[in-house]
Amino acid sequence: MRQTYRRELLSGWGRAAPSVATVARPRHGSEIAGLISPGAAVPGARIARGLGRSYGDAAQCAGGLVLDCTHLDSVIELDEGSGTLRCEAGASFDALLKLLVPRGYFLPVTPGTRFVTVGGAIASDVHGKNHHVDGSLGAHVDELVLVAPTGSITCGPGRESDVFAGTCGGMGLTGVISEATMRLIPIESSRMLVDTERAEDLDSCMALLSEERERFRYSVAWLDALASGRRLGRAVVTRGDHARVADLPSREQRDPLAYGPRAPIAVPMAPPVSLLNHPSISAFNEMWFRKSPRRRTGHLEQIPGFFHPLDGLGGWNLLYGPRGFTQYQFVVPFGAESVVKTVLERLSKARVASFLAVLKCFGPQGSGYLSFPSEGWTLALDIPLGSRDLVALLDSLDLIVAEAGGRIYLSKDSRLRPELLKVMYPRLSEWAALRDRLDPAGLLSSDLSRRLGLCGSDKAAA
Amino acid sequence: MIDATGMPQSAVVIGGGSDIARETLRLLASRRLKSVLLAGRDQHRLEGVAAELAALGVTTTATTYLDVTRIGDLEKFADDAAALLGRIDLVLVAAGDLGTAELGELDAPRSAAMLEANFVGPAAATVALARVLRIQGAGRIVILSSVAGVRVRRANFVYGSAKAGLDGFGLGLADALEGSGVEVMVVRPGFVRTRMTAGLDPAPLAVDAPEVAEAIVRGLETGATVVWVPAALRAVFAVMRLLPRSLWRRIPG
Ligand SMILES: Cc1cc2nc3c(=O)[nH]c(=O)nc-3n(C[C@H](O)[C@H](O)[C@H](O)COP(=O)(O)OP(=O)(O)OC[C@H]3O[C@@H](n4cnc5c(N)ncnc54)[C@H](O)[C@@H]3O)c2cc1C
Numbered sequence: 048m049r050q051t052y053r054r055e056l057l058s059g060w061g062r063a064a065p066s067v068a069t070v071a072r073p074r075h076g077s078e079i080a081g082l083i084s085p086g087a088a089v090p091g092a093r094i095a096r097g098l099g100r101s102y103g104d105a106a107q108c109a110g111g112l113v114l115d116c117t118h119l120d121s122v123i124e125l126d127e128g129s130g131t132l133r134c135e136a137g138a139s140f141d142a143l144l145k146l147l148v149p150r151g152y153f154l155p156v157t158p159g160t161r162f163v164t165v166g167g168a169i170a171s172d173v174h175g176k177n178h179h180v181d182g183s184l185g186a187h188v189d190e191l192v193l194v195a196p197t198g199s200i201t202c203g204p205g206r207e208s209d210v211f212a213g214t215c216g217g218m219g220l221t222g223v224i225s226e227a228t229m230r231l232i233p234i235e236s237s238r239m240l241v242d243t244e245r246a247e248d249l250d251s252c253m254a255l256l257s258e259e260r261e262r263f264r265y266s267v268a269w270l271d272a273l274a275s276g277r278r279l280g281r282a283v284v285t286r287g288d289h290a291r292v293a294d295l296p297s298r299e300q301r302d303p304l305a306y307g308p309r310a311p312i313a314v315p316m317a318p319p320v321s322l323l324n325h326p327s328i329s330a331f332n333e334m335w336f337r338k339s340p341r342r343r344t345g346h347l348e349q350i351p352g353f354f355h356p357l358d359g360l361g362g363w364n365l366l367y368g369p370r371g372f373t374q375y376q377f378v379v380p381f382g383a384e385s386v387v388k389t390v391l392e393r394l395s396k397a398r399v400a401s402f403l404a405v406l407k408c409f410g411p412q413g414s415g416y417l418s419f420p421s422e423g424w425t426l427a428l429d430i431p432l433g434s435r436d437l438v439a440l441l442d443s444l445d446l447i448v449a450e451a452g453g454r455i456y457l458s459k460d461s462r463l464r465p466e467l468l469k470v471m472y473p474r475l476s477e478w479a480a481l482r483d484r485l486d487p488a489g490l491l492s493s494d495l496s497r498r499l500g501l502c503g504s505d506k507a508a509a
Numbered sequence: 510m511i512d513a514t515g516m517p518q519s520a521v522v523i524g525g526g527s528d529i530a531r532e533t534l535r536l537l538a539s540r541r542l543k544s545v546l547l548a549g550r551d552q553h554r555l556e557g558v559a560a561e562l563a564a565l566g567v568t569t570t571a572t573t574y575l576d577v578t579r580i581g582d583l584e585k586f587a588d589d590a591a592a593l594l595g596r597i598d599l600v601l602v603a604a605g606d607l608g609t610a611e612l613g614e615l616d617a618p619r620s621a622a623m624l625e626a627n628f629v630g631p632a633a634a635t636v637a638l639a640r641v642l643r644i645q646g647a648g649r650i651v652i653l654s655s656v657a658g659v660r661v662r663r664a665n666f667v668y669g670s671a672k673a674g675l676d677g678f679g680l681g682l683a684d685a686l687e688g689s690g691v692e693v694m695v696v697r698p699g700f701v702r703t704r705m706t707a708g709l710d711p712a713p714l715a716v717d718a719p720e721v722a723e724a725i726v727r728g729l730e731t732g733a734t735v736v737w738v739p740a741a742l743r744a745v746f747a748v749m750r751l752l753p754r755s756l757w758r759r760i761p762g
Pocket residue numbers: 060094095096097098099100101102105106116136137157158159160162163164165166167168169170171172173174175217218219220222223224225357458459493
């Protein structure tokens with residue numbers, strides 16, 4: 048059967064800078080090679096795409112071919128004895144959790160949304176609230192199959208380890224991941240045992256996050272990014288772990304692994320203007336801070352509420368209006384706490400209407416050449432686009448971050464100055480050498496890679 | 510690529526020697542602009558702008574002779590521009606020529622030449638470049654219109670009517686390109702003190718080229734489709750459009 052491909056306008060989760068590409072939706076892993084090899088039917092650049100949850104332009108390829116991998120979603124093997132899962136790269140975390148949780152397993156790392164694919168998550172080397180103890184996703188992948196333009200490669204930490212290190216966090220630019228094998232976390236129940244505490248300012252928030260770090264597997268702080276002055280960095284800190292059966296009330300102990308995430312309520316239509324502006328966000332943040340308990344320990348929560356609170360409202364990204372938004376996420380080493388403070392101060396002074404911001408501690412860096420997490424503090428803020436002078440403001444923040452030895456998360460980025468990339472990612476040249484070996488003709492590229500001049504063949508930037 | 514804040518890395522400028530183009534490019538150079546092709550008739554001026562941009566860190570600065578009224582050259586020009594830049598993020602159409610509106614001086618060839626320089630040529634060049642941008646699947650086109658085209662005045666009715674045509678063309682093109690990844694912005698400055706208007710008495714609310722440039726860059730940031738410079742002209746023209754002809758006719762300059 049001859050495939051017909053459509054041209055579609057694609058954007059990332061932030062809905063800014065969309066571009067049109069031809070979209071192919073392979074139904075079988077064996078189709079990938081034919082789509083990305085030098086002799087493929089559709090000429091031009093190509094890149095893989097998962098569920099499009101990266102905020103910027105990483106899964107776009109203007110004028111080229113985008114391989115939407117979401118139909119490659121089979122579970123190949125679940126080994127309940129050893130707790131390993133082998134699946135195709137288009138499988139979503141949402142579907143996998145529905146399979147795994149009732150069987151007493153959990154994904155080793157989960158980002159703030161479960162609507163991501165395994166391939167997209169590996170390509171971003173995603174982190175979760177457990178990074179300080181468990182590292183990023185790549186640390187839990189035993190093996191993956193990469194279909195590069197030069198051929199298929201099975202790689203892992205002990206096999207073709209450089210290909211593996213270039214692919215975890217490689218933003219899809221080393222090839223298309225067709226399947227992966229991950230080690231799972233065993234759980235006794237589908238509930239989380241959570242401590243919640245309010246922190247009145249940034250120092251106390253950071254103290255809560257860093258003290259006895261190892262005691263909590265999961266920890267995160269939600270900051271009111273609009274608070275200023277004495278209240279700068281006021282936050283609600285939540286820390287927890289999977290509850291054991293004994294932690295549950297007796298009536299729930301009969302079915303401790305019950306898991307039924309509610310289907311998201313959808314935003315009914317895209318409003319013509321942003322509904323998330325300074326007054327509305329400010330009011331929300333205030334209410335949310337006040338309604339949080341001052342201090343509460345050992346509270347039971349469900350997985351969706353604890354890990355994926357935003358998934359309850361489908362399409363919430365539409366609320367930012369037609370111009371969209373970006374997420375500014377950076378990490379700086381421990382000792383550079385002042386950078387976190389400066390960034391919050393500058394944004395709050397410029398009255399940038401940021402919704403809740405997320406602050407976390409990262410543990411040591413993993414093996415991925417372009418992997419984002421490295422030991423220190425990471426702050427993430429959603430920022431509406433379209434306001435004046437945002438370019439200059441964010442550019443100035445980049446410099447502070449880079450000077451402190453920090454970096455910006457490429458999966459969230461949609462505007463970084465290309466020159467800063469090699470400062471922020473010191474292993475960039477190693478990665479580029481590997482990439483050129485896997486893709487000598489420079490067939491793989493994305494709007495992100497062109498914008499940042501990531502690949503040698505990306506002409507525009509540099 | 511254009512980033513999420515609307516900033517281009519590469520640009521083709523038609524009328525690249527104009528004061529407004531120059532100021533706009535200087536601003537863009539301080540953001541993300543890295544390569545530019547300046548097209549126009551005054552090679553000397555083009556080279557001056559190119560040198561200035563190179564000094565501001567723009568790594569590829571090329572200039573080329575282009576007369577937009579030579580319609581036969583335009584498709585090839587668009588292809589050459591794409592080949593040179595690799596990818597065109599921004600097309601800035603800033604070519605124009607005030608000409609005359611003195612009935613004594615106007616004849617058929619002169620009026621046709623003015624319409625061609627201000628409407629037919631720029632519109633045709635835009636179509637050629639829009640073709641490239643559509644294939645690319647992304648890009649931004651900025652067309653310099655004028656309030657002179659919002660309601661045409663006797664003082665510059667040939668120029669004004671050409672701008673009226675170009676303005677409508679730009680808005681129509683914007684709609685036609687919906688969903689293609691290519692966006693169009695129409696800029697309507699009032700009286701701009703530039704070389705083109707030197708010797709004329711400035712109208713009220715006159716601005717300088719840097720103000721127009723700033724408004725253009727802000728329009729790129731905010732994703733505007735229509736930009737008035739200064740912004741107050743939007744309200745002014747809401748009223749002007751309603752003036753009876755007997756009054757409108759008497760508006761000087
Ligand atoms: C609400 C929300 C919360 C988030 N929270 C977090 C968080 O806590 N931690 C975190 O790390 N991230 C977080 N993210 C970001 C998200 O986890 C990553 O962007 C992830 O990559 C998205 O996966 P996706 O399947 O949607 O991939 P896409 O966005 O479609 O693609 C992302 C990248 O992966 C590549 N890719 C996709 N599929 C493949 C494949 N099969 N083979 C090779 N490359 C591929 C693409 O080319 C692209 O470069 C969050 C995003 C949202 C919207």
